[in-house]
Amino acid sequence: MAVSNIRYGVGVTKEVGMDLQNMGAKNVCLMTDMNLSQLPPVQVVMDSLVKNDVPFKVYDNVRVEPTDTSFMEAIEFAKKGAFDAYVAVGGGSTIDTCKAANLYASSPHSDFLDYVNAPIGKGKPVSVPLKPLIAVPTTSGTGSETTGVAIFDYECLKVKTGIASRAIKPTLGLVDPLHTLHMPPRVVANSGFDVLCHALESYTAIPYHMRSPCPSNPITRPAYQGSNPISDIWAVHALRIVAKYLKRAVRNPDDLEARSHMHLASAFAGIGFGNAGVHLCHGMSYPISGLVKKYKAKDYNVDHPLVPHGLSVVLTSPAVFTFTAQMFPERHLETAEILGADTRTARIQDAGPVLADTLRKFLFDLDVDDGLAAVGYSKADIPALVRGTLPQERVTKLAPRPQSEEDLSALFEASMKLY
Amino acid sequence: MAVSNIRYGVGVTKEVGMDLQNMGAKNVCLMTDMNLSQLPPVQVVMDSLVKNDVPFKVYDNVRVEPTDTSFMEAIEFAKKGAFDAYVAVGGGSTIDTCKAANLYASSPHSDFLDYVNAPIGKGKPVSVPLKPLIAVPTTSGTGSETTGVAIFDYECLKVKTGIASRAIKPTLGLVDPLHTLHMPPRVVANSGFDVLCHALESYTAIPYHMRSPCPSNPITRPAYQGSNPISDIWAVHALRIVAKYLKRAVRNPDDLEARSHMHLASAFAGIGFGNAGVHLCHGMSYPISGLVKKYKAKDYNVDHPLVPHGLSVVLTSPAVFTFTAQMFPERHLETAEILGADTRTARIQDAGPVLADTLRKFLFDLDVDDGLAAVGYSKADIPALVRGTLPQERVTKLAPRPQSEEDLSALFEASMKLY
Ligand SMILES: NC(=O)c1ccc[n+]([C@@H]2O[C@H](COP(=O)([O-])OP(=O)(O)OC[C@H]3O[C@@H](n4cnc5c(N)ncnc54)[C@H](O)[C@@H]3O)[C@@H](O)[C@H]2O)c1
Ligand SMILES: NC(=O)c1ccc[n+]([C@@H]2O[C@H](COP(=O)([O-])OP(=O)(O)OC[C@H]3O[C@@H](n4cnc5c(N)ncnc54)[C@H](O)[C@@H]3O)[C@@H](O)[C@H]2O)c1
Ligand SMILES: [Fe+2]
Ligand SMILES: [Fe+2]
Numbered sequence: 001m002a003v004s005n006i007r008y009g010v011g012v013t014k015e016v017g018m019d020l021q022n023m024g025a026k027n028v029c030l031m032t033d034m035n036l037s038q039l040p041p042v043q044v045v046m047d048s049l050v051k052n053d054v055p056f057k058v059y060d061n062v063r064v065e066p067t068d069t070s071f072m073e074a075i076e077f078a079k080k081g082a083f084d085a086y087v088a089v090g091g092g093s094t095i096d097t098c099k100a101a102n103l104y105a106s107s108p109h110s111d112f113l114d115y116v117n118a119p120i121g122k123g124k125p126v127s128v129p130l131k132p133l134i135a136v137p138t139t140s141g142t143g144s145e146t147t148g149v150a151i152f153d154y155e156c157l158k159v160k161t162g163i164a165s166r167a168i169k170p171t172l173g174l175v176d177p178l179h180t181l182h183m184p185p186r187v188v189a190n191s192g193f194d195v196l197c198h199a200l201e202s203y204t205a206i207p208y209h210m211r212s213p214c215p216s217n218p219i220t221r222p223a224y225q226g227s228n229p230i231s232d233i234w235a236v237h238a239l240r241i242v243a244k245y246l247k248r249a250v251r252n253p254d255d256l257e258a259r260s261h262m263h264l265a266s267a268f269a270g271i272g273f274g275n276a277g278v279h280l281c282h283g284m285s286y287p288i289s290g291l292v293k294k295y296k297a298k299d300y301n302v303d304h305p306l307v308p309h310g311l312s313v314v315l316t317s318p319a320v321f322t323f324t325a326q327m328f329p330e331r332h333l334e335t336a337e338i339l340g341a342d343t344r345t346a347r348i349q350d351a352g353p354v355l356a357d358t359l360r361k362f363l364f365d366l367d368v369d370d371g372l373a374a375v376g377y378s379k380a381d382i383p384a385l386v387r388g389t390l391p392q393e394r395v396t397k398l399a400p401r402p403q404s405e406e407d408l409s410a411l412f413e414a415s416m417k418l419y
Numbered sequence: 420m421a422v423s424n425i426r427y428g429v430g431v432t433k434e435v436g437m438d439l440q441n442m443g444a445k446n447v448c449l450m451t452d453m454n455l456s457q458l459p460p461v462q463v464v465m466d467s468l469v470k471n472d473v474p475f476k477v478y479d480n481v482r483v484e485p486t487d488t489s490f491m492e493a494i495e496f497a498k499k500g501a502f503d504a505y506v507a508v509g510g511g512s513t514i515d516t517c518k519a520a521n522l523y524a525s526s527p528h529s530d531f532l533d534y535v536n537a538p539i540g541k542g543k544p545v546s547v548p549l550k551p552l553i554a555v556p557t558t559s560g561t562g563s564e565t566t567g568v569a570i571f572d573y574e575c576l577k578v579k580t581g582i583a584s585r586a587i588k589p590t591l592g593l594v595d596p597l598h599t600l601h602m603p604p605r606v607v608a609n610s611g612f613d614v615l616c617h618a619l620e621s622y623t624a625i626p627y628h629m630r631s632p633c634p635s636n637p638i639t640r641p642a643y644q645g646s647n648p649i650s651d652i653w654a655v656h657a658l659r660i661v662a663k664y665l666k667r668a669v670r671n672p673d674d675l676e677a678r679s680h681m682h683l684a685s686a687f688a689g690i691g692f693g694n695a696g697v698h699l700c701h702g703m704s705y706p707i708s709g710l711v712k713k714y715k716a717k718d719y720n721v722d723h724p725l726v727p728h729g730l731s732v733v734l735t736s737p738a739v740f741t742f743t744a745q746m747f748p749e750r751h752l753e754t755a756e757i758l759g760a761d762t763r764t765a766r767i768q769d770a771g772p773v774l775a776d777t778l779r780k781f782l783f784d785l786d787v788d789d790g791l792a793a794v795g796y797s798k799a800d801i802p803a804l805v806r807g808t809l810p811q812e813r814v815t816k817l818a819p820r821p822q823s824e825e826d827l828s829a830l831f832e833a834s835m836k837l838y
Binding site: 218234264 | 425426427428434437438441627628636637638647648649652653656683687
């Protein structure tokens with residue numbers, strides 16, 4: 001269990017220049033996306049760098065939901081810049097891109113696929129030293145400031161995959177609730193669903209002592225270890241916050257209290273799933289975003305079709321937890337109760353449907369699109385969606401129940417319509 | 420909120436040889452105390468080192484509740500040995516001694532007082548690199564496997580003080596419940612009280628945003644930052660475990676479930692107070708142990724008088740929390756409830772007495788000595804106890820209420836008898 005280094009508080013971002021100065025940074029790469037580059041979070045960071053005489057260059061060409069191509073472009077920038085430190089200001093897209101840029105600029109002779117998760121990439125362990133990276137999250141979702149994971153869309157296969165190594169975990173996360181005030185409602189909602197699923201999936205993942213094969217040497221133990229007593233605490237706590245504050249945070253841009261809590265919940269759930277792992281909602285989401293056709297996400301200021309990550313994970317959640325509840329029904333009931341269900345008279349064998357109904361109501365209340373059909377998929381796409389899930393073994397094998405191809409088909413089919 | 424790397428599970432200690440081999444260690448220092456050197460936890464570690472061909476030397480002369488002299492002796496051993504890694508197998512006494520040995524062997528030209536907390540020492544920041552240290556706790560108390568703190572008794576002043584730096588935090592803690600089965604009952608009880616006070620004090624410490632002066636540069640921020648939303652989670656969770664399992668763990672040596680939970684609670688509370696800090700029970704405990712006269716602690720296999728650390732912190736807890744409850748009465752009531760009090764009809768202004776009564780009952784049920792009088796102190800000792808508390812500013816200033824010398828006198832006096 002590795003806990004991450006985060007500093008939380010209103011206004012902590014103003015210190016970033018001092019932090020970099022303390023690290024002796026003389027040539028910093030500031031990464032962000034085009035949209036954020038016009039907004040206060042980036043301005044606050046630049047002001048702090050200037051005030052502390054820290055020289056920096058800006059890369060603002062991060063792609064929202066990055067691809068191998070967009071990663072590579074950022075890597076090129078990083079290689080040319082020969083930076084001695086990085087600051088990522090943005091959502092998961094920015095932080096993940098910055099992790100990849102730091103990694104490959106520190107390992108300039110590696111092939112891009114060297115560090116990408118097997119079976120798509122070679123999944124080599126990272127042994128080169130990286131530069132310090134300070135992550136300043138502006139969404140309340142991925143928890144990427146706490147994890148050693150960087151996700152991208154591998155275009156030729158039309159499927160998301162990633163890089164997973166403790167080595168790319170940010171040196172420091174500055175979790176500053178002020179940045180959340182600028183998020184548009186659907187970004188709050190979708191990134192909040194990511195927190196919801198990180199918490200639910202890590203809490204229901206296979207327990208660490210039931211994972212097999214048991215690695216014979218601790219060094220080969222994966223970052224995702226299965227649910228365990230420490231990640232459980234983070235997951236349950238994050239879930240309570242989602243239950244209490246997500247709706248308020250979506251509906252009221254000025255509700256600093258609700259948005260602050262969600263910002264912290266995002267880091268908490270990140271620490272939880274960063275150690276325990278996620279499973280089916282995430283594994284199935286990668287083809288859902290990768291195969292996107294024409295769906296345009298509301299409130300996302302981007303020029304390409306996009307099923308935002310949080311939406312792509314949450315749409316299958318009612319079907320997924322109905323399926324997995326057979327294994328640890330008590331935990332499924334417990335999470336339903338945290339999310340507001342009255343479980344006093346529920347039977348343990350109904351844990352799955354009870355949690356699924358609770359999730360459907362939660363999504364309906366937050367105006368979520370009615371299932372995969374509403375984001376552009378039909379029955380004819382199911383074989384491709386299943387094919388895109390199969391290589392996501394790294395996460396799907398953490399589900400408490402193994403899945404056949406037929407199971408996956410059925411889960412996609414059950415997710416076409418929600419209400 | 421900083422990183423603590425722990426691995427939890429029945430039998431994880433058996434992997435320690437592999438971990439050291441993975442680190443490339445070729446000359447390991449195994450530290451423990453004389454008593455433990457005859458017991459299974461040390462045997463398991465030695466077997467694993469032998470099996471993995473990791474060369475090592477044993478230092479088993481750790482003093483239970485170390486002093487500057489005993490630290491220095493361990494440091495000499497470490498300097499001569501030129502070790503490339505350390506394994507500490509034992510309670511806080513062993514882990515703390517090993518941290519100091521690693522630090523000064525890595526900084527051979529430093530004076531002993533250089534890194535000791537001001538005002539007793541110079542409190543210099545650590546800038547030398549240390550060797551990896553794996554901590555294997557065998558008590559369920561200090562959480563020293565998760566913290567950057569090493570406590571010792573400074574003999575010429577007859578007061579405990581310590582070294583506090585993130586640099587001395589163990590590289591890895593192996594939290595293996597099997598070791599707890601060997602602890603005699605009073606060691607379980609006293610080290611459990613340490614967990615209790617770590618949790619209560621860090622939860623009631625001054626909130627991080629009310630601490631003053633606010634450091635102008637994040638690098639000068641102390642390790643102990645005041646209570647904060649992250650340390651709160653650890654503290655409350657540890658407290659719940661203490662409430663549920665400590666009595667069982669003390670009474671039944673074979674209750675692996677209870678002892679396992681307490682072992683994890685010790686690490687949780689350590690992560691909590693390692694970031695938030697402790698306050699008055701700890702600040703006042705240092706002269707209580709330092710000035711010990713003839714008290715012999717039951718179940719402690721040592722040849723010197725000793726008020727064990729956990730006992731020295733818990734004896735003042737009813738008085739301390741009566742005093743501090745004026746500031747955050749809700750939190751004090753909440754902890755009383757977690758510890759079993761019926762608070763439904765309690766008035767908020769009675770939070771202090773309610774928590775104090777709950778603590779008194781808890782201690783009585785566990786056969787704890789009846790106050791400072793029972794461990795050898797009388798009214799005449801109070802001025803010396805107060806004098807020994809004054810230099811403990813590093814922690815006492817984290818109390819939610821400032822204390823005058825008269826306040827401290829009154830707290831010691833109120834702690835002479837408990838029941
Ligand atoms: N690394 C991990 O551990 C991890 C975990 C989950 C998801 N992810 C990945 O993260 C990506 C999604 O990241 P995300 O959900 O944080 O969103 P994002 O980074 O993709 O940003 C979404 C949109 O919101 C805008 N935005 C972000 N913050 C804003 C603010 N404060 N004010 C106004 N606009 C703002 C961005 O400019 C962008 O248009 C996906 O690629 C996903 O796969 C990574
Ligand atoms: N570094 C920190 O963060 C921190 C925090 C709190 C306290 N401390 C310090 O730690 C010390 C106290 O440590 P402790 O309470 O862990 O106890 P300890 O290390 O002093 O050990 C107490 C006794 O129990 C015996 N023992 C330990 N484990 C055993 C086992 N499994 N089976 C049988 N016997 C066992 C020891 O041999 C010893 O005789 C004090 O010096 C205190 O000031 C440090
Ligand atoms: Fe996610
Ligand atoms: Fe302690």
